[in-house]
Amino acid sequence: MSSRTFPLALAAAALLLAACGEEKVSTYEVPKEKDPEVPMAAPDAASQAPASPGAAMADTAVPTASGDALAWQAPSQWTPKPASAMRKGSYSVPGEGGESDLSITAFPGDVGGELQNVNRWRGQIGLGPLEPGDLESSVHRVEANGLKITIVELEPKGDPAGKSILGAMVPFGGSTWFFKLMGPGISVKAAKPAFLEFLHTVKAP
Amino acid sequence: MSETLKQLRGIFVSLRLTVVLLALSIVLIFWATLDQVNLGIWAVQQKFFHSFLVWVKLGSLQVPVYPGGYLIGGLLLANLISAHVYRFKAGWRKSGIWIAHAGLILLLIGQLVTGLVQKESVMRLDEGETKNYAESSRFNELAIIDVTDPKVDAVVAIPESLLASGTVIQNPKLPFKVVPRGYFPNTDIAMRSQAPAAAPSVVTQGIGLQVTTSPVDVTYKEDARNMPAAYVELVGPDGSLGTWDVSLWFNPEFAPGPFLGVPQKFDFGGRTWKLVMRPTRTYEPYSVTLEKFSHDIYPGTDIPKNFSSKVRINPPGGGEGREVLIYMNNPLRYAGLTYYQQSFDPNTDKTTILEVVSNPSWLVPYISCGAITLGLLIQFMIHLVGFARKRRSA
Numbered sequence: 001m002s003s004r005t006f007p008l009a010l011a012a013a014a015l016l017l018a019a020c021g022e023e024k025v026s027t028y029e030v031p032k033e034k035d036p037e038v039p040m041a042a043p044d045a046a047s048q049a050p051a052s053p054g055a056a057m058a059d060t061a062v063p064t065a066s067g068d069a070l071a072w073q074a075p076s077q078w079t080p081k082p083a084s085a086m087r088k089g090s091y092s093v094p095g096e097g098g099e100s101d102l103s104i105t106a107f108p109g110d111v112g113g114e115l116q117n118v119n120r121w122r123g124q125i126g127l128g129p130l131e132p133g134d135l136e137s138s139v140h141r142v143e144a145n146g147l148k149i150t151i152v153e154l155e156p157k158g159d160p161a162g163k164s165i166l167g168a169m170v171p172f173g174g175s176t177w178f179f180k181l182m183g184p185g186i187s188v189k190a191a192k193p194a195f196l197e198f199l200h201t202v203k204a205p
Numbered sequence: 206m207s208e209t210l211k212q213l214r215g216i217f218v219s220l221r222l223t224v225v226l227l228a229l230s231i232v233l234i235f236w237a238t239l240d241q242v243n244l245g246i247w248a249v250q251q252k253f254f255h256s257f258l259v260w261v262k263l264g265s266l267q268v269p270v271y272p273g274g275y276l277i278g279g280l281l282l283a284n285l286i287s288a289h290v291y292r293f294k295a296g297w298r299k300s301g302i303w304i305a306h307a308g309l310i311l312l313l314i315g316q317l318v319t320g321l322v323q324k325e326s327v328m329r330l331d332e333g334e335t336k337n338y339a340e341s342s343r344f345n346e347l348a349i350i351d352v353t354d355p356k357v358d359a360v361v362a363i364p365e366s367l368l369a370s371g372t373v374i375q376n377p378k379l380p381f382k383v384v385p386r387g388y389f390p391n392t393d394i395a396m397r398s399q400a401p402a403a404a405p406s407v408v409t410q411g412i413g414l415q416v417t418t419s420p421v422d423v424t425y426k427e428d429a430r431n432m433p434a435a436y437v438e439l440v441g442p443d444g445s446l447g448t449w450d451v452s453l454w455f456n457p458e459f460a461p462g463p464f465l466g467v468p469q470k471f472d473f474g475g476r477t478w479k480l481v482m483r484p485t486r487t488y489e490p491y492s493v494t495l496e497k498f499s500h501d502i503y504p505g506t507d508i509p510k511n512f513s514s515k516v517r518i519n520p521p522g523g524g525e526g527r528e529v530l531i532y533m534n535n536p537l538r539y540a541g542l543t544y545y546q547q548s549f550d551p552n553t554d555k556t557t558i559l560e561v562v563s564n565p566s567w568l569v570p571y572i573s574c575g576a577i578t579l580g581l582l583i584q585f586m587i588h589l590v591g592f593a594r595k596r597r598s599a
Contacts, residue, residue: 025363027362027378028360032358
């Protein structure tokens with residue numbers, strides 16, 4: 001091959017190879033995939049969601065709660081974080097074992113009920129789900145400022161270094177508000193008194 | 206041979222060209238390394254090495270300012286091969302040099318092939334989970350899935366590049382046309398109820414009615430992902446079915462809250478369809494199950510000491526699978542793919558993230574380095590033996 005034709009051949013080969021990577025629509029069949037497990041709102045809550053004009057819609061997304069907002073007073077040592085689209089409030093809670101994250105979210109209805117919510121949190125730190133009969137013994141109920149607060153404390157068994165969750169659920173105005181403190185076990189434990197005190201500052205507007 | 210051709214040949218076979226190209230590549234690598242701060246490694250590779258020219262933005266114009274990796278590598282290869290062809294003389298005295306140079310040529314070609322055909326994706330597995338596909342960490346697709354059949358999902362996957370170019374998609378498996386009405390490579394999302402001042406959107410169906418999607422700058426950060434969204438109108442034989450917002454934000458793996466994970470479904474033509482924007486999937490005939498993920502950290506820190514995944518490969522026929530332990534620097538090679546332990550989900554410690562690399566030319570660097578070593582060794586021995594003989598005879 002002469003010295004002139006080689007670079008041309010090389011460029012042609014490069015173009016051919018590049019053409020292989022062109023993106024096209026592909027069609028195929030796969031065994032049925034389950035939809036991700038998403039806690040559904042109770043039927044009465046679903047009816048509060050804005051009605052979709054698409055009558056043919058098989059289902060509709062559940063929005064975050066948009067009614068009156070709860071108010072609270074956070075301790076000064078907690079650092080507020082920029083609110084994201086889904087969070088009503090967000091704080092970084094310092095601790096010996098590292099920072100914990102406090103998220104405040106609200107969704108319409110009872111979001112599948114207390115058991116389902118507790119089990120979702122349990123799943124997040126690797127604990128198995130609770131049976132319906134075990135729920136009452138693993139939650140703690142308090143009342144503050146006329147709000148009924150259900151508190152749940154979750155820590156992974158036999159793993160002091162694992163993540164823990166200290167959570168609270170507050171039904172309010174047809175929605176459920178979730179206060180979830182998640183972080184290293186030691187930090188969450190240390191932040192518990194401040195968290196409980198903080199819950200007592202939560203009130204309706 | 207005409208004078209011009211002779212001159213051209215002279216340039217191609219010259220050692221001067223080699224030196225100039227090597228100098229250019231040093232500058233290219235230096236510049237690319239500095240630019241990695243702004244662009245991240247993937248974008249730098251695309252801009253500087255997987256390109257014929259390096260383009261720089263001057264005002265509103267893109268201007269080529271420097272030869273890219275393909276051009277320098279291609280010329281280097283042409284230079285090396287032309288010099289060989291021109292100067293080749295048969296005989297064993299130069300055999301070592303030939304072998305070493307053949308190794309170098311193979312290395313350059315191998316890199317070109319790798320750059321063009323290598324595919325990287327990610328397989329994310331929870332303990333106990335089985336998957337037969339890997340997902341791209343860069344590219345996304347709109348999957349329109351016919352979910353009517355209780356056993357099988359029929360998928361039509363549309364690459365986001367087609368949504369971006371606004372190509373109208375008509376596929377024999379779909380009873381409607383897909384008309385892209387807008388595409389944003391990276392977006393932010395907010396609930397419409399919390400953004401009363403937001404402009405009305407073109408969306409008429411689905412979750413998109415309840416959110417506002419706003420375009421944001423494309424990110425090149427290593428630890429961040431672009432969240433593309435598109436507005437697509439579906440048009441049936443009797444007119445429009447509506448316009449949907451399809452966004453990676455609605456994918457439960459990326460959604461900030463649990464609620465946006467609800468799939469967008471609708472009924473049309475007696476069948477139920479699902480619309481999902483998701484990372485581009487590559488299916489394999491076999492599946493992989495994560496049996497156990499282990500993760501140790503250095504005491505008192507969050508720094509990983511080692512992490513490993515015990516996986517089971519389930520072959521296509523459903524026969525006896527085999528168990529493999531994947532850990533750092535000990536990847537699994539199976540069916541032309543390499544599974545590396547890449548990362549894990551620090552929130553659960555039960556989820557592994559494996560990098561899946563398809564690189565048909567992965568052996569080439571080993572072979573070429575072997576050839577270069579062998580060539581140099583042979584050449585050295587030829588000289589050594591010659592020198593020893595001369596010395597003895599003197």
